Amino acid sequence: MVEYNNRILLKGNEAAVYGALLANCDCFFGYPITPASEIAHTAARLFPKLKRVFVQAESEIGAINMVIGAAAMGKRAMTGSSGLGISLKQEAVSYLAAYELPAVILDITRSGPGLGNIGPEQSDYFQVVKGGGHGGYRCLVFTPDSVQEMCDMTMLAFDLAEKYRMPAYVMADGVIGQMMESLTLPEPLPPREDSPWALNKKDAEGNANMLTTIYLEHDELEEVSRKLHAKYEKVKQTEQRAENYLTGDAEVVLCAYGVAARVARRAVDVLRKKGIKAGLVRPLMVFPFPENALKDTLSHARAIVAVELSAGQMIEDVKLAVECRVPVSLCCRYGGNIPSVAEICAAAENALKGGAR
Amino acid sequence: MDKKFRVHIEFDQCKACGRCIIACPRKILALGKKLNRQSYPAAYQAKDGCIGCGACFYQCPEPGAVTVYEIVEA
Amino acid sequence: MKEMVKFGKSPVFFDKFTRRPGPIQDNMHYCPGCGHGILHKLIAEAVAERGIQDKTIILAPVGCAVFAYYYFNCGGISVSHGRAPAVGTGVSRSTPDSCVISYQGDGDLGAIGFNEFLQAANRGENMTVFFVNNTNYGMTGGQMAPTTLPGQITTTTPYGRDVNTEGYPLKVCEMVDALEKPIYIERVALSTTANIMKARRAVGKALDNLKAHKGFSLVEVLSGCPVNLKKSAEDMNRFIDENMTKYFPLGCFRDRSAEVEEFVPEYAPVHDPEEVKSILFPRKLNIGVSADFRNESDIFRSERRIKIAGFGGQGILSLGIMLATMGKLRNFNVSWLPSYGPEQRGGSANCSVILSREKIASPIIDGECNLLIAMTSTALEKFKGELKPNSVLVYDSSTLERPDVPADIKVLGIDALNIAREIGNVKCANSVILGALSVVLVDSYLQGDDKMDFDRAFEEAIIDSFNNKPEVIKQNLYAFYEGKKAGAKCFKHGISGNIDKKANDDALNEIIKADNFRDSSTDL
Numbered sequence: 001m002v003e004y005n006n007r008i009l010l011k012g013n014e015a016a017v018y019g020a021l022l023a024n025c026d027c028f029f030g031y032p033i034t035p036a037s038e039i040a041h042t043a044a045r046l047f048p049k050l051k052r053v054f055v056q057a058e059s060e061i062g063a064i065n066m067v068i069g070a071a072a073m074g075k076r077a078m079t080g081s082s083g084l085g086i087s088l089k090q091e092a093v094s095y096l097a098a099y100e101l102p103a104v105i106l107d108i109t110r111s112g113p114g115l116g117n118i119g120p121e122q123s124d125y126f127q128v129v130k131g132g133g134h135g136g137y138r139c140l141v142f143t144p145d146s147v148q149e150m151c152d153m154t155m156l157a158f159d160l161a162e163k164y165r166m167p168a169y170v171m172a173d174g175v176i177g178q179m180m181e182s183l184t185l186p187e188p189l190p191p192r193e194d195s196p197w198a199l200n201k202k203d204a205e206g207n208a209n210m211l212t213t214i215y216l217e218h219d220e221l222e223e224v225s226r227k228l229h230a231k232y233e234k235v236k237q238t239e240q241r242a243e244n245y246l247t248g249d250a251e252v253v254l255c256a257y258g259v260a261a262r263v264a265r266r267a268v269d270v271l272r273k274k275g276i277k278a279g280l281v282r283p284l285m286v287f288p289f290p291e292n293a294l295k296d297t298l299s300h301a302r303a304i305v306a307v308e309l310s311a312g313q314m315i316e317d318v319k320l321a322v323e324c325r326v327p328v329s330l331c332c333r334y335g336g337n338i339p340s341v342a343e344i345c346a347a348a349e350n351a352l353k354g355g356a357r
Numbered sequence: 358m359d360k361k362f363r364v365h366i367e368f369d370q371c372k373a374c375g376r377c378i379i380a381c382p383r384k385i386l387a388l389g390k391k392l393n394r395q396s397y398p399a400a401y402q403a404k405d406g407c408i409g410c411g412a413c414f415y416q417c418p419e420p421g422a423v424t425v426y427e428i429v430e431a
Numbered sequence: 432m433k434e435m436v437k438f439g440k441s442p443v444f445f446d447k448f449t450r451r452p453g454p455i456q457d458n459m460h461y462c463p464g465c466g467h468g469i470l471h472k473l474i475a476e477a478v479a480e481r482g483i484q485d486k487t488i489i490l491a492p493v494g495c496a497v498f499a500y501y502y503f504n505c506g507g508i509s510v511s512h513g514r515a516p517a518v519g520t521g522v523s524r525s526t527p528d529s530c531v532i533s534y535q536g537d538g539d540l541g542a543i544g545f546n547e548f549l550q551a552a553n554r555g556e557n558m559t560v561f562f563v564n565n566t567n568y569g570m571t572g573g574q575m576a577p578t579t580l581p582g583q584i585t586t587t588t589p590y591g592r593d594v595n596t597e598g599y600p601l602k603v604c605e606m607v608d609a610l611e612k613p614i615y616i617e618r619v620a621l622s623t624t625a626n627i628m629k630a631r632r633a634v635g636k637a638l639d640n641l642k643a644h645k646g647f648s649l650v651e652v653l654s655g656c657p658v659n660l661k662k663s664a665e666d667m668n669r670f671i672d673e674n675m676t677k678y679f680p681l682g683c684f685r686d687r688s689a690e691v692e693e694f695v696p697e698y699a700p701v702h703d704p705e706e707v708k709s710i711l712f713p714r715k716l717n718i719g720v721s722a723d724f725r726n727e728s729d730i731f732r733s734e735r736r737i738k739i740a741g742f743g744g745q746g747i748l749s750l751g752i753m754l755a756t757m758g759k760l761r762n763f764n765v766s767w768l769p770s771y772g773p774e775q776r777g778g779s780a781n782c783s784v785i786l787s788r789e790k791i792a793s794p795i796i797d798g799e800c801n802l803l804i805a806m807t808s809t810a811l812e813k814f815k816g817e818l819k820p821n822s823v824l825v826y827d828s829s830t831l832e833r834p835d836v837p838a839d840i841k842v843l844g845i846d847a848l849n850i851a852r853e854i855g856n857v858k859c860a861n862s863v864i865l866g867a868l869s870v871v872l873v874d875s876y877l878q879g880d881d882k883m884d885f886d887r888a889f890e891e892a893i894i895d896s897f898n899n900k901p902e903v904i905k906q907n908l909y910a911f912y913e914g915k916k917a918g919a920k921c922f923k924h925g926i927s928g929n930i931d932k933k934a935n936d937d938a939l940n941e942i943i944k945a946d947n948f949r950d951s952s953t954d955l
């Protein structure tokens with residue numbers, strides 16, 4: 001009897017691919033881009049070992065459309081890219097949402113706009129969380145802050161994407177993708193059947209399945225979209241996820257995801273040592289945004305600081321969540337930079353003094 | 358014994374493009390005078406003499422508008 | 432009197448087109464005389480004759496054929512503009528026994544989606560592409576297509592296509608004929624009955640290939656668009672046969688169908704959890720410690736933050752991974768954060784390693800460095816400010832002067848590059864440093880069993896990282912112990928660990944021979 005060791009040291013990018021394979025992902029289609037390339041490298045090595053499909057596509061556009069093809073056949077499929085590559089995928093993501101096909105897209109974010117640089121930034125928030133492509137649609141968006149979560153959340157992303165029949169992003173900054181951490185590999189999920197919408201299966205009337213996104217009649221399209229939005233509403237009601245750190249009595253609440261949350265957590269410790277009641281709400285998903293977790297802090301919070309690697313993107317959702325009942329200020333760096341513990345502490349102290357609005 | 362054939366053109370499915378008429382080697386098809394529900398003057402077999410070649414069927418862009426029958430004596 | 436249907440509606444079409452909205456459910460949506468309907472009928476007939484209806488997936492393009500799924504009772508998907516061959520790749524790779532038909536027009540295939548098309552052709556994807564060339568964009572109102580003829584008037588070439596500014600018609604078959612993988616390429620025309628019969632044979636041949644999963648087939652179909660081109664049925668046929676064929680000669684460009692063997696798709700992805708584990712999970716090695724093991728030394732009571740910096744190629748990143756691996760093997764939470772990107776290809780490189788018994792918050796050193804290992808003067812200058820009071824600075828004394836830092840910082844110079852050069856492998860300089868460092872750690876920082884354990888932890892980490900590369904393991908272990916020797920001399924402390932060369936070699940061989948190898952999960 002061979003014994004296995006589930007304790008392993010991996011890069012975040014590698015861990016996401018492990019998670020995908022443990023969650024029965026059948027197909028990977030990708031195109032290399034820094035800082036996401038290890039996703040393609042790892043997939044190229046491991047998918048064939050499990051006799052699953054790896055294709056290096058001709059472009060990000062090609063890759064995401066291949067994902068559509070595999071998802072349309074009822075398989076679990078994924079792709080991975082970064083910032084500008086995600087921009088290229090947006091049209092097809094809109095189609096995925098419209099087909100109601102599940103798929104998992106890894107976005108290892110880098111700095112922009114334009115070619116920017118390969119340093120970490122979280123400025124993909126708008127394009128990933130708010131739609132990005134055309135038409136009114138939403139995607140599930142997971143925001144891991146550790147290598148363990150890169151693996152775990154990729155697995156969960158497949159499950160929820162399938163449950164709600166919608167595309168799911170795992171959005172992590174370059175730091176989380178590039179860093180190695182020790183993690184515990186979860187057990188593989190049991191095998192699954194191809195989904196019932198697979199194009200080689202029959203519909204309820206015994207006809208061949210089909211997928212389309214074109215509805216020329218306005219009333220018909222409105223009805224189709226209404227169903228989509230009802231689904232998104234249900235997701236908002238039931239799938240909010242956040243991790244609270246010392247928020248129970250916090251007077252100043254930091255809100256941050258990804259690597260910004262890691263630094264913010266350290267800042268909370270430093271602030272607490274100084275006697276300041278600080279806490280951290282870390283969204284584990286940003287669609288749906290954890291509005292409830294933030295609202296829950298309002299009984300004692302006097303100020304909220306959004307900490308992000310972008311010039312104020314997530315902060316919009318923070319403000320909406322707390323309906324501006326307390327001042328919400330921004331502590332951010334970008335261009336590949338990360339706010340230091342000291343910068344975050346200063347922002348929190350300033351916010352408590354009412355210095356920033 | 359010579360085989361006998363006939364062309365049936367479904368009145369409401371014809372769009373009167375005329376492809377069958379010019380393709381018919383026996384020139385037995387013609388456009389009608391009456392308009393169908395899509396407002397086209399549907400084609401029809403105007404004369405006998407169908408040889409069952411299928412030209413009209415393959416020229417017709419509609420899946421079910423043209424049917425060529427072989428007449429089998431009982 | 433009895434009648435038999437000689438030519439009639441294919442059973443591959445739905446009886447009634449109920450997927451089509453509106454009252455008309457017997458007709459297609461195409462204009463009178465449109466070539467799409469003719470081609471649809473040829474495809475439906477060929478699919479039926481070959482008995483592949485249940486396996487056939489038809490990709491409908493953006494263009495007039497966007498609604499192909501109204502008509503074919505086959506798996507159908509209406510895809511985004513030009514991407515059908517990419518979607519088709521996903522279908523056929525994920526479900527190799529499917530028969531993928533990509534149905535595309537001249538804008539879809541020849542313009543917006545030419546890359547997807549050409550790349551799928553070049554990969555030799557298992558699919559058949561029907562390329563409908565009618566020299567204009569039908570659906571959007573008769574604009575110029577890549578295949579519009581010189582001088583041809585369209586809504587975007589109101590003065591006729593000017594080859595000086597718009598170029599010549601795109602010859603798709605000719606271009607695909609330059610690729611190795613496609614097995615069948617033919618151009619046909621939907622004009623006279625004779626030409627339609629040739630098209631029928633071409634469609635049949637392409638679907639024979641599809642049924643036998645032989646690879647990529649392309650049938651380009653010159654087709655009429657009488658409404659947009661404002662032509663009668665007769666004029667349309669004449670335009671196709673006289674004008675279009677001048678630029679798009681009909682005929683078979685390539686037919687390797689007979690040379691290519693029938694391919695029986697075998698698709699057996701591994702999903703059995705035990706089998707998945709056997710491939711993804713590392714085998715349990717005879718190394719490491721029990722899950723409740725905790726190092727007893729005081730320095731491990733709080734988080735240890737380590738920065739390693741130098742030049743790409745000096746093994747900076749792998750030294751960090753080594754430390755992280757040692758930590759992992761002793762039940763620490765560890766993080767390793769590299770500088771990544773262009774620096775990997777030369778220039779500076781650095782990484783941050785954090786070992787902690789708690790959840791690691793920030794993986795960034797952020798001025799809280801306990802140990803800095805600097806291999807270049809640039810690295811030294813850049814990061815010495817990150818050192819906390821009472822921390823340790825290690826530098827490569829082969830190339831660097833003793834740095835000037837506050838007195839509370841312990842400074843260790845190690846002749847790492849020189850020793851590595853003597854050993855004959857400069858890539859091992861990082862292990863030399865670790866060996867030398869171990870002397871200081873053992874004498875000044877480690878307590879109790881930890882003193883004995885450091886070497887073992889290093890050996891295990893080397894095995895864990897390079898388990899299928901015995902030579903690399905050996906070189907690194909050797910360098911480590913040379914580093915220890917140097918450290919012992921250099922720091923004038925008692926000798927720790929085994930540096931007898933013969934005994935050492937025996938020990939190394941023992942370690943390497945041990946049943947300790949597994950597939951590497953980490954490419955260093």
